[in-house]
Amino acid sequence: MKLWGGRFSENLNTLAARMNSSLAFDQRLAEVDIRGSKAWAKALAGAGILSQEELELLLQGLEKVADEFKGSKFVFQESDEDIHTAVERRLKEFIGPLAGKLHTGRSRNDQVATDFRLWMLETIPHLDGQLKELQGTLIERAERDMGALLPGYTHMQQAQPVLLSHWWLWQFWMLQRDRDRLMNLVEETSVLPLGCGALAGSSFPVDRFALATELGFRRPFPNSLDAVSDRDFAAGFLFWAALLGVHLSRLSEALIIYSSREFGFIRLSDAFSTGSSLMPQKKNPDLLELTRAQSGKLIGLLTGLLAVLKGLPSAYDKDLQEDKPAVFEAADRLADSLAVLSGLIATLEINAGRMRAAIDPQMMATDLADYLVRKGVPFRQAHEAVGAAVQKAEASGKPLSMLPLETWQEIHPAFESDILEAFSAEISVKNRVAYGGTAPQEVLEQLALARQVLG
Amino acid sequence: MKLWGGRFSENLNTLAARMNSSLAFDQRLAEVDIRGSKAWAKALAGAGILSQEELELLLQGLEKVADEFKGSKFVFQESDEDIHTAVERRLKEFIGPLAGKLHTGRSRNDQVATDFRLWMLETIPHLDGQLKELQGTLIERAERDMGALLPGYTHMQQAQPVLLSHWWLWQFWMLQRDRDRLMNLVEETSVLPLGCGALAGSSFPVDRFALATELGFRRPFPNSLDAVSDRDFAAGFLFWAALLGVHLSRLSEALIIYSSREFGFIRLSDAFSTGSSLMPQKKNPDLLELTRAQSGKLIGLLTGLLAVLKGLPSAYDKDLQEDKPAVFEAADRLADSLAVLSGLIATLEINAGRMRAAIDPQMMATDLADYLVRKGVPFRQAHEAVGAAVQKAEASGKPLSMLPLETWQEIHPAFESDILEAFSAEISVKNRVAYGGTAPQEVLEQLALARQVLG
Amino acid sequence: MKLWGGRFSENLNTLAARMNSSLAFDQRLAEVDIRGSKAWAKALAGAGILSQEELELLLQGLEKVADEFKGSKFVFQESDEDIHTAVERRLKEFIGPLAGKLHTGRSRNDQVATDFRLWMLETIPHLDGQLKELQGTLIERAERDMGALLPGYTHMQQAQPVLLSHWWLWQFWMLQRDRDRLMNLVEETSVLPLGCGALAGSSFPVDRFALATELGFRRPFPNSLDAVSDRDFAAGFLFWAALLGVHLSRLSEALIIYSSREFGFIRLSDAFSTGSSLMPQKKNPDLLELTRAQSGKLIGLLTGLLAVLKGLPSAYDKDLQEDKPAVFEAADRLADSLAVLSGLIATLEINAGRMRAAIDPQMMATDLADYLVRKGVPFRQAHEAVGAAVQKAEASGKPLSMLPLETWQEIHPAFESDILEAFSAEISVKNRVAYGGTAPQEVLEQLALARQVLG
């Protein structure tokens, strides 16, 4: 069934029909489409377009269609060009010509925009829940691994020691921003297009504020052209997805490197590792590679939709049909990734000994400079003095901590015998006491804050 | 001057130095860098690292450097590898070794993140002001052009008539979403990295909450690793820019088409048109083409930064340096576009006669269907009936409004002699009375709402 | 069945297994995978790893598996993690443990790279054929529509008249470049990875040159690390697809505008148009909008893969798995688009009268300037003179061709009474005689060249 055709004398070319059809992806809107139709039927009744009896029949018919979808018994026909058509076709089979009244004053333009927003408003809480679960896993790791020292890196070079828990919490906060952004998206998505018709508004006096309330939207669109053409919420979702993807890629990359034999800081559980068809010894972090790679795909989905939207001149252009497959794919991929990462992180084993042993005395160079600062040396001079010491140590092939006191004092007279204390990674960490630093008591407070934010 | 080098025995290769330098773009951070340094000096004094006298000297020195920038008298040296280095170098020339105390407990990692955020917090209100100005222009047009009827398009085909003012307000609301998103960005940007050091936090007990207040941030970052690595705000800005760019491209595309000779709905002023070097008659909408094209560029800037961020494993990787040129370019381009579009729209002339004349009677086909619906015919049948009429009219080469009444009644007996009223574009528009529709009184209310939102 | 697992003590998490599986998309490689395996079996026999008898059994077993795929009788099992595993599993069911010899000296890394290349080498000729078909349609249109004059546009403004056939041939040449690029892709794809093992090469002395010949490759990779990691051909394919997509989007955009009521230059056949669920009169160019939109999607697929590839450090990283779904989707979409566009263009009707009538006398302004040039006036002055005439005509509200001769002579004395000839669009077109111009005899020659190139 097509919802148009009266004016056409020739059928749509078969291949063109296939290309034009959106059923392959929009059937996932079945439930929200029916929900929207029920609300629309009520609005039509409220506007006097449908009698109470007609309304009842329509609602019952729609319920039957919904039941078929719930029970996976709905049978699509080749002529159903989209989910809206399929639902109306089936409705007509159930209740006859009355079904033809449902589309009064409504267009697929406002209908599909409404359906898609309803779907998104339903999906966001699920994704938020998964994000929360992953955050919970990170908090648990931060608690469980408290005390473990990790070399902190900048430029992939050892920089300063940090608590591993501090590192896990970093990931927590990154995801918290994703959750905040998701809440902004809810706000943005929650504006109702229904009742705006094809582009010019409806000539039937439906109460769109009541309709918004009925469907759980905050308010109706104040401009019908905007209502049917706006896909900011879809682009916003894809940006959210791409940025979350980037966050997960950074986490994944770090874990991949940490699980290399050369680093050896973590070991993935067998349940989240795979092997090689050729090399019997291999234990590969495939899942982490996939969660890393996914960010590329998500960037492409975002880019793609933005490029599609660019330059569209009308209130509705068919190009907008590209919005749903992209958003659905992004949502599905992230749902998988978040679940897998949560399981993977919960079950990985850390090797605290390897981490601690990896901390080279040079990592305390800043502490040595700070040592001089505390004795009144301007930081810039202190920095240079320690740099000179590093150079001497490297030239002599010794660890920095093995330089004799005389050498230190040659470099700067303010160095004294208490200098060795500065080489303790534990003391280094303990010293980072400013808010947000890696000192244990700060990290404990941070953990408390994170738990509170998580709710 | 380099802020490092103590440990190095060989100089940086010249070409490598050029590639490593960020001065070409980050000199634009001079003012905020100095502002940040002043606040940091105060924080160090508050933590007892600087005496009151040292603080005064530092502040005075920084003020002198700031004055040089204000007066465009600052002279960069080849060895200045970035703006932070240049400022500290000059400070040292003014106040001597004391300058070397300023960097105590601070790293360029937290410094540059702070500078960049300060710059963005300053820039956002300017862009918001420009958006507001363009919105104001759109409101003025909506007022000025009230009464003009425009063929409304979907699929670039005539769909239903709308008020031109309704069309202008569509653009208004699109931009309102951009402004809302900008406010979310302020929230996101307003978290302070300063005092987080290179990655592990500061070992000097600076009060980061006071520092945040001093610099106008809402709160300090609770995690030092996150503070130096987070570039969500930059990606968020580029997404905002790309989506705004897409909005402007849609507006531009429509105006380009409307200013073609074939449409002839608008005429750009000479002040916003250009000509051809070969064809003497040409009057080209180059500016609109540039504002359309720009969206492509902005999509590329967003894509580029997201791809840069993907997979970065450390708390700080030099890759992050790509953040600023992209954001600066996006901000500059949009500042130009918004101003140009505002002028162009304010000065274009509309041809209301052409618009009205372009409205084909077929555009009232939905009204004809609604006519039947009001007589009790289910919409779906009404749609088919009118479709059949359209086909007959086309076959006979007549306008739809010229079909004789008998033909209408053959098609559906409910058609009566009052059918001709349905062909009035004015009545069609007047009928779209549901909230958000194009009926004049609805558009007037919408206009009032828009004025109120604009503030 | 997994091709690894000996060293693992715990099963792969269910969700992780789903995410890790590539079967959903790589089953489309079944045929080429088996072809590759047959060739590999022969190579192993050639290297003395398999006896002739073993080879026969393997080939027969593989043939049986191939038959199952051909007959759509192959049944996947949940444990088949990819097509390679599925094929080997089934082979084992047919021929027992001997199947386990097939993977000797081969890894999925070289196997999948080979399969994917084989698939591409098979797919390219199909796409090339479709391109050729669309080119053929364009040539036919150029022939059929010979004589029709079209306003030529720059900046969407009328510029100079051209032959419609010249316009169709423009599209032809654009696609010719796509075909040329496709041939470069064949060259690039036709390098054989098989026999490179996981990354280090094979320790069995297989003859990779013979293997290349057997499978239709031009040569084997000279470096095993490169062989398994190279995805340039996939990125190249996606770029090819994106650029072709851009070409089709430009064509589509022009046709969409030309089929608007305001332009009215072309009319799509019903077989390639769709209607509206609300507005009975609508005849929408949905297919053209989809072929336009598709370019956005294709850009996203390219961007996505490039972002995936960025920064991969190993000889093989699982991230590479993202290559296939992107390439498959691009190929499928373009196959549909090319077929639909070919049908749509072949069946559209042109309205030569509307096109001719749309040509405003101003379009001959360049001819007027050329007229002066032929009388010895430097072009720049001629340009200014005609520009002044255009301004006068517009000020007086008259068409340019209605300016009295005196006005022309006031503007420039070289204008004489033969000026009116210059206003003929037919003469304007006839004058563009330089190679590549729109003069009819030039276009006929161009058409001959196009036919020759098409072969």
Added chain:
Amino acid sequence: MKLWGGRFSENLNTLAARMNSSLAFDQRLAEVDIRGSKAWAKALAGAGILSQEELELLLQGLEKVADEFKGSKFVFQESDEDIHTAVERRLKEFIGPLAGKLHTGRSRNDQVATDFRLWMLETIPHLDGQLKELQGTLIERAERDMGALLPGYTHMQQAQPVLLSHWWLWQFWMLQRDRDRLMNLVEETSVLPLGCGALAGSSFPVDRFALATELGFRRPFPNSLDAVSDRDFAAGFLFWAALLGVHLSRLSEALIIYSSREFGFIRLSDAFSTGSSLMPQKKNPDLLELTRAQSGKLIGLLTGLLAVLKGLPSAYDKDLQEDKPAVFEAADRLADSLAVLSGLIATLEINAGRMRAAIDPQMMATDLADYLVRKGVPFRQAHEAVGAAVQKAEASGKPLSMLPLETWQEIHPAFESDILEAFSAEISVKNRVAYGGTAPQEVLEQLALARQVLG
């Protein structure tokens, strides 16, 4: 000076003029613009439009303008809206109104397309030269480091040992593909637009084949609409750049990881390293991070141009102006990157001892399986047997090579006392004898081939 304006009554708005101007970037076309103009003058003379004397004067005038550019003495004026205008304005100052004849039958549309192609044809050999230089460096490293064994990685996990020289040559071949693609680009770029006018061709009978020869193009465009609208060569260049960028990012990423303290395989020279403003010990691979990050930027440039090109309907739209800044930026960035990488790789020190020591006995697991295969065990069983051994070794906390012979024989009776030989990384490497493998004699042959390809 503007090359148009005759028909305009009002000046271009100042900001609009700034936005419209392309001089900021296209001044870099000065030399090729003048070269193109000289050839055009000759063509006009050939067609009888210019007398020989006029031609001489024009050529001399153009030479003077060229000299000013060469000597950096050319002074731009605010009214020069692009390089073409600036050159013609200056020419007029030198030779008077005759300058106005130069633009006869030419438009900026064909002129700029020609200039841009000339620039590209000049630039490509430089970039090719730089690629060749980097390839030369890689060959030198392959020679110099011959004998060093590197753990080969897949999934960032140790896989099989390879020769470091084999690894360097991998990079060589990747770049060779970039060079091949560059040659395809030359072919594609080398088609001449000049003489196609604004869009419809030239009405003066210039010999475009002679013009092509004069300017070093292979042939003229056969279709004028195509000639002015085609930007495939620019998109192709940006794809080339993005893919090269991806290659360099993979190389950079590997070197960054190899230069971490935990891997410790290479050490960058001080000339290609930088330090930290806070941490005195830091020696950072900033340059490698920039060459890695750059790939993101390059992907964005490509995406941006493709999105710009999408949907352009006319023969020339101003949007095309975005082509040059993107291409120029890509070329500049790659020129820097290639030079820096060449220097960096030439001067880095390898730590062959660390590499060799990093090779864990497990890396020879495939060799152990191959050992069984040589004794007639089907590979799949051999793989499982060795997998079981790996699991036993890990469970007992011993290196794989320390498992007692009995254990091996329990796992599979075919293991015999010669098994220990299989644990030699040197023998493992020596065994990879198939073409393309890492066996020393194969790598030597590969090196010879590489040298030969390099020329």
